[in-house]
Amino acid sequence: MLYREAGDFSSTYEKDGQTFPIKFDRWGYYVLLAVAFLVVPFLINDYWANAVFVPFLIYAIAALGLNILTGYCGQVSLGTGGFMAVGAYACYKLMTSFPDVSIFFHVLIAGGITAGVGVIFGLPSLRIKGFYLAVATLAAQFFLVWLFNKVPWFYNYSASGQISSPERTVFGIIVTGPNTDAWAKYMFCLIIAVLLAWIARNLTRGAVGRKWMAIRDMDIAAEIIGVNPLKAKLSAFAVSSFFIGVAGALFFSVYLGAVEVGEAFGIQKSFLVLFMIIIGGLGSIFGSFAGAAFMVLLPVLLKNILVGQLGWATDLAAHIEFMIVGGLIIGFLIMEPHGLAQLWRLAKEKLRLWPFPH
Amino acid sequence: MKLKMATMVLAGVMAAAPAMAELVFPALSYRTGPYAANGIPFADGYQDYFTLINERDGGIGGEKIKLVECETGYNTEKGVECYEATKGQGALLYQPLSTGITYQLIPKVSADGIPMHSMGYGRTSAKNGKVFKWIFNYPANYWDGASIAVKHILDQEGGDLSGKKIALVYHNSAYGKEPIRTLQELSKKHGYEFVEIAVDHPGQEQKSQWLQIRRDKPDYVLMWGWGVMNQVAIQEAANIRFPMDHFIGIWWSGSENDVMPVGDGADGYKALNMHLPGADFPIYEDLKAHVYDKGMAAGAGDQHGSVLYNRGMYAAMLAVEAAKKAQELSGVAAINAAQMRDGMEALVIDAATMEALGLPNFGPGFEVTCENHGGSGLGIVQQWDAAAGQWNQITDYIESDKEVIEPLVMEDSAAYAAESGIEERCN
Numbered sequence: 001m002l003y004r005e006a007g008d009f010s011s012t013y014e015k016d017g018q019t020f021p022i023k024f025d026r027w028g029y030y031v032l033l034a035v036a037f038l039v040v041p042f043l044i045n046d047y048w049a050n051a052v053f054v055p056f057l058i059y060a061i062a063a064l065g066l067n068i069l070t071g072y073c074g075q076v077s078l079g080t081g082g083f084m085a086v087g088a089y090a091c092y093k094l095m096t097s098f099p100d101v102s103i104f105f106h107v108l109i110a111g112g113i114t115a116g117v118g119v120i121f122g123l124p125s126l127r128i129k130g131f132y133l134a135v136a137t138l139a140a141q142f143f144l145v146w147l148f149n150k151v152p153w154f155y156n157y158s159a160s161g162q163i164s165s166p167e168r169t170v171f172g173i174i175v176t177g178p179n180t181d182a183w184a185k186y187m188f189c190l191i192i193a194v195l196l197a198w199i200a201r202n203l204t205r206g207a208v209g210r211k212w213m214a215i216r217d218m219d220i221a222a223e224i225i226g227v228n229p230l231k232a233k234l235s236a237f238a239v240s241s242f243f244i245g246v247a248g249a250l251f252f253s254v255y256l257g258a259v260e261v262g263e264a265f266g267i268q269k270s271f272l273v274l275f276m277i278i279i280g281g282l283g284s285i286f287g288s289f290a291g292a293a294f295m296v297l298l299p300v301l302l303k304n305i306l307v308g309q310l311g312w313a314t315d316l317a318a319h320i321e322f323m324i325v326g327g328l329i330i331g332f333l334i335m336e337p338h339g340l341a342q343l344w345r346l347a348k349e350k351l352r353l354w355p356f357p358h
Numbered sequence: 359m360k361l362k363m364a365t366m367v368l369a370g371v372m373a374a375a376p377a378m379a380e381l382v383f384p385a386l387s388y389r390t391g392p393y394a395a396n397g398i399p400f401a402d403g404y405q406d407y408f409t410l411i412n413e414r415d416g417g418i419g420g421e422k423i424k425l426v427e428c429e430t431g432y433n434t435e436k437g438v439e440c441y442e443a444t445k446g447q448g449a450l451l452y453q454p455l456s457t458g459i460t461y462q463l464i465p466k467v468s469a470d471g472i473p474m475h476s477m478g479y480g481r482t483s484a485k486n487g488k489v490f491k492w493i494f495n496y497p498a499n500y501w502d503g504a505s506i507a508v509k510h511i512l513d514q515e516g517g518d519l520s521g522k523k524i525a526l527v528y529h530n531s532a533y534g535k536e537p538i539r540t541l542q543e544l545s546k547k548h549g550y551e552f553v554e555i556a557v558d559h560p561g562q563e564q565k566s567q568w569l570q571i572r573r574d575k576p577d578y579v580l581m582w583g584w585g586v587m588n589q590v591a592i593q594e595a596a597n598i599r600f601p602m603d604h605f606i607g608i609w610w611s612g613s614e615n616d617v618m619p620v621g622d623g624a625d626g627y628k629a630l631n632m633h634l635p636g637a638d639f640p641i642y643e644d645l646k647a648h649v650y651d652k653g654m655a656a657g658a659g660d661q662h663g664s665v666l667y668n669r670g671m672y673a674a675m676l677a678v679e680a681a682k683k684a685q686e687l688s689g690v691a692a693i694n695a696a697q698m699r700d701g702m703e704a705l706v707i708d709a710a711t712m713e714a715l716g717l718p719n720f721g722p723g724f725e726v727t728c729e730n731h732g733g734s735g736l737g738i739v740q741q742w743d744a745a746a747g748q749w750n751q752i753t754d755y756i757e758s759d760k761e762v763i764e765p766l767v768m769e770d771s772a773a774y775a776a777e778s779g780i781e782e783r784c785n
Contacts (some may be wrong), residue, residue, distance in 0.1 A: 047446065051439040149530060149556070159539050159770055160481070160532035162461045166777060177778075178469035256434060258462045260532050262559050263434060300439060307428075314429035315389030315398075315657075 003351040019201060025348075036190055041183040049182035050255070056296050057189040058250045063276040063288035064200050065243025070274070071282035072204055073236035074216030075125050079137035081269035082144030083241050085261050086114040087248025089154050092163045095176075095253065096156060103168040103175055107192065107249045114245020115238040117144075122237030126230060129219075141270055148261040164258040176253045185254050192250065196243055201285050203239065212236050213283070244273075279329060281341025290340040298325055380424040381417070381681060381693070383408060383674075384444035386437060386454040389657070392560035393432040393585030395615045396666055398657055400455055401427070403670025405656035406649050410641075411678055413648040418678055419685045421692055432585070434458045445470060450698045451677055453477065457533035465778065468492045473699040475680075477673050478503070478609055478632050482536055483770035485732025487703070488782040490771065494702050496676070496733030497724050498632045501766060502758035503608045504537035504580070506630055506737040508544050509756050510606065511578050520549035525576035527567060527583065527591055530556040534582040537608075541580070543762050561587025568594040581607040588616035596623030602742075603628060609737065612749070613665040617742045625744035628752070630737045633672050633721040635749035637663025641671075641716035665740075665749060672721055679715075680705045703728060722755050728784035732767075735760070 003024045010016040020026040044053065062084060069075050091110035095103065121140040125133050148154050155163050167177030174180050175188040203209050211232040214222035223229055252259050259265070272295060280291020299321055306317035336343050350357070387401035388394060408423045417423055426447060428440035437459035441452070452467060452474040454460055460480035467474045468491065475494045476484065482501045484493040498506075512519060526541060528534030538554060545552040553576060555567050561583065568591075571579060579600065583591050588611045595605050603626045607616070612629020642663065649655055650662070661667040684693045684701025693701070708723040724733035736755040743750055775782065 045446075047442040050442045055435065158773075159483075159536065160457075160461070161535045162458075162532045164461065164465065164777075167779075178465035256438065256462060257465060259434070260458055260461075262530055263458055266559065303429075303439075314387065314427045315394075318390040318429045318431065 003348070003354070005352070017205075019205075033194070036194075037187075041187055044182045044186050046182045049186045051300055052297060053186050054189050054255050056292055057186075057193040058247050058255055059273065059276060059292040059296050060289045061193050061196055061250070062244050062247035062273045063280060063292045064197060064285065065240045065247060066273050067277045067280075067282065067284070067288045068200060068204070068212070068243065069236050069240035071277055071284065071287070072209060072216060073212035073233065073240075075122070075233060075236060076130065076134040077137040077240070078134050078267070078270045078274065079121060079140035079144070080244055080273040081265040081267060082141040083114050083118055083244040084248030084251060084269060085144050085148055085265035086117045086241075087111060087245030088252035088259060088265065089148050089163065089261075090114065090245065091249035091253050092156075092165065093154065095166060095168055099166070099168070102170050103253065104170050104188075106168070107246055107253070110249035111242040111246035114248065115242040118237045118241020118244075119234050122234055122241075125233050125237065138267075138270075141267055145261050145265060148265075160260075162258055162260050163252065165253040168253070176257070178257065180254075189250055189254060192246060196246065197285060197289075200243070204285070208235060216283075275329070277339075279332060279339055281339030281344075284339070284341035286344060287339050287341030290344070294328075294340065295325075298328070380448075381421050381450055382424050382426060382444075382448045383451055383677060384440070384447075384449045385425055385427045386430050386440050386444075386452065386456075386459065387427055388430050388432045388455070390429060391431040391433070391585075392562075395589070396585055396610070396613060397432065397455065399613065399615070399661035399664050399666035400670035400673075402655070402657040402659070402661045403667035403672075404453070404674045405670075406645060406667075407671045407674035407678070409649050409654050409656070410645055413652070413654070414644055418681045419691045423678075430454065430456065430459060432456050432458075434462050437462060441466065445472060448694075450681070450693065450695050451475060451702075453673055453677070455479070457481075457536070458531060461532055464490070464493055471699075472695040473702055475673070475677065475702065477669075477676070479533065481774075482732075483767045483774065485730065485767050486771035487727065487729050487731040488771070488784050489775045489780055490731060491783060492699060494726065494731045496705075496726055496731065497707075497722055498735045498737050498758070499732055500536040500582075500608070501540040501763045502732075502735035503630050503737060504540040505544065505735075505758035505763060506739075506756045507580050507606050507608075508541070508548065509759065510628075510739050510753060512548065513753075521551075522578070523551040523553060523574065523576040524578045524580060525553040525555055525571060525574065527555045527557060527564075527571075527579060527581045529561060529583055529587055530558045533584065533610075537580075537582055539766060540763060543766065544759070547759075547762060557583070557587055557591070560585060562590055564590050564594050568598050568600075571595075571600065572598045577604065579605045581605070581611045583607065583611045583616075588613075589619045592617060592620045592624050592627055595627075596620050602626035606630070606739070609669075612740060612742075614747075614749070615664070615666070617744070618747075622744045624742055627742045628739055629742075629749075631665065631740050631749075631751075632737050633668060634719060634738070634751060635665045635668065635740055639717050639720060644716060668720075672717075675715060675717070676705070676707070679707065679711070702726060703731070735763070 008023050020029055066080050069077050087110045090113040091106050094106040124136040155161050165176045173184050175184050211227045214227050215232045276291035276295045279294055281287025302321045306312045385404055388397035408425050412423050426444050430437045430440050449472055457479050460476045473492050478498055480495055482499040484490040484495045541552055557564055557567055581591055605627055607629040609630045609632055617624040680702040683704050684697045685691055687700055688697040703726055705726045712720050722734055722736040735758040738751050738755055739753040740749040741752045
């Protein structure tokens with residue numbers, strides 16, 4: 001009844017091509033942004049920032065990045081953890097080498113450096129496909145982690161090989177280091193996440209995105225209609241790695257503050273982000289956020305319910321949590337193999353017809 | 359006021375309103391994951407000692423202890439979540455039992471003003487109290503451990519190590535890398551050849567590392583391992599028939615859980631310890647009467663007397679003693695985190711204290727001062743007897759080589775102070 005196109009007339013091409021053609025959706029989106037920017041920062045405390053919002057936003061950025069590569073361009077990658085590590089270490093080197101520059105630029109430049117590294121490791125994608133490419137990116141994962149462990153220059157020759165983020169500011173507001181306020185952390189990640197999601201959305205519905213999708217659907221056909229696979233694949237690797245690099249930089253500098261490469265950016269991280277986009281929905285911006293929320297927030301929620309509310313033993317709760325999350329993943333994938341984004345899409349289709357489905 | 363507000367909000371969020379009158383000790387433990395075999399006994403010991411104090415003495419100075427357990431799985435992200443979840447409840451002291459989480463929390467606890475005790479792990483240079491106001495790592499640290507192991511080897515070799523080869527098998531993380539610098543310095547001093555062999559997390563696969571050891575034939579192998587890595591390394595050493603008495607683990611690689619799975623092959627394996635192994639102490643009678651028999655033992659209750667259980671108990675005991683000291687100094691029973699820190703800094707443990715606590719000779723005597731947060735740096739060497747199924751103490755307390763360690767501590771802490779803009783205290 002409320003949720004329908006009827007009565008919502010597009011009088012220009014721009015209006016016809018907008019992301020949210022239905023008024024209800026559009027308003028929902030504006031309200032969500034308004035709440036995120038104007039309400040949450042005033043209510044947030046350290047726990048909500050560090051355990052819920054900041055990891056969610058950072059993983060959402062990483063999932064967006066991987067979704068561009070895997071979901072839109074069809075190139076399977078298991079190198080996400082390694083690329084996040086590139087972002088983190090680039091950010092660390094930049095932060096410590098140029099302490100006077102705003103951290104905002106460091107994060108973006110770290111993303112740029114990761115994009116360069118991603119292109120190099122994307123080169124094999126011109127020759128190999130599918131599972132074989134996954135193995136090639138897996139090599140990137142192990143190589144990069146090994147590199148950051150092995151070469152002391154990357155961690156400024158510290159005794160333990162740990163990198164720790166010093167205090168840095170944006171417009172005089174501290175966003176990294178231990179004295180950061182919860183809202184500053186959150187806002188910094190939110191602004192970058194919204195900006196990158198907006199870029200991703202507009203890239204994927206433009207010519208660049210259509211080329212990626214053409215390559216994904218059938219690369220030979222795409223080549224015949226004039227899509228250059230070299231440009232399309234490498235641009236997908238570059239953009240994807242940029243996003244993942246930014247996520248890695250934020251993960252290290254804003255979220256954790258100190259990381260060691262093997263533990264923070266190991267192969268588990270690659271799988272985690274891959275699961276996010278599979279559960280969220282391949283080739284969907286909303287899916288990236290939904291997947292990140294599912295994988296990051298659900299364990300925290302379950303922990304708080306099982307240990308905080310029900311008072312279970314922590315080890316029992318941790319094991320049950322694995323089972324519940326695992327069960328839900330299997331359940332979701334059986335019911336809807338295209339992920340949460342498809343569930344959302346179906347729900348919207350049904351809502352449009354409601355209450356007269358026939 | 360702001361803190362109080364934040365606390366109230368948090369309490370509302372967690373819907374588990376804490377009674378602020380209790381002394382809150384968070385336990386960031388791990389009973390799951392690849393490090394659980396070592397995390398469980400420590401967590402049980404830590405918990406049981408606090409239960410004992412509550413049951414037998416009615417708390418510390420009349421204040422009951424509230425232990426808030428949070429599962430980290432040795433994972434730094436979960437560690438952050440646990441820290442944020444517990445810090446608002448009036449946490450007095452953090453003991454994360456993970457070098458990675460310790461590194462992460464050092465700046466955070468310093469900013470929030472909550473002391474952290476990383477007993478024999480964490481950042482070694484936190485020994486320098488001039489720089490690390492809120493961090494303590496008494497009674498001994500990794501660099502002490504490295505030096506004690508080398509001293510023991512010197513002892514075995516009649517005081518001369520020139521031409522000998524010592525390999526370090528280490529967990530490829532901040533934890534495992536900690537002793538490298540000390541061992542390099544010591545190799546310059548004593549003239550042995552030093553080989554580093556890294557094992558990646560979690561360490562279930564070590565065939566190539568032990569193949570390298572078999573080929574290089576080092577005279578001694580030291581190990582900085584944790585969790586499942588320990589059992590695998592000891593098994594692999596047994597497989598290549600490496601002489602077990604030439605294989606020495608740090609105190610985190612010397613528990614029953616590490617050697618038991620290897621069976622007779624592990625016989626003769628040595629490890630360091632900062633306290634005595636075994637259940638042959640009067641305190642176990644109290645534990646039995648007040649905790650075990652009342653059915654209040656933590657976990658499955660099957661770890662009593664194991665090395666890491668003792669260590670967890672030791673960690674809790676030092677925390678309780680520091681809290682007593684803090685109450686004495688401040689004159690109030692319901693101490694806060696800042697008063698707890700003052701208590702830790704004034705902590706004195708001697709043979710009489712240990713005797714009175716029912717743990718005679720259990721740990722070394724030491725004194726914490728404003729400059730020295732690292733204690734005395736003493737450790738023993740223990741050896742596994744597979745037939746009897748127990749660890750035997752084979753040396754007296756060995757003192758580490760301060761001549762080598764002190765300059766390293768100063769260098770590293772000065773670098774940290776410069777990096778984070780900290781001014782030295784205690785002058």
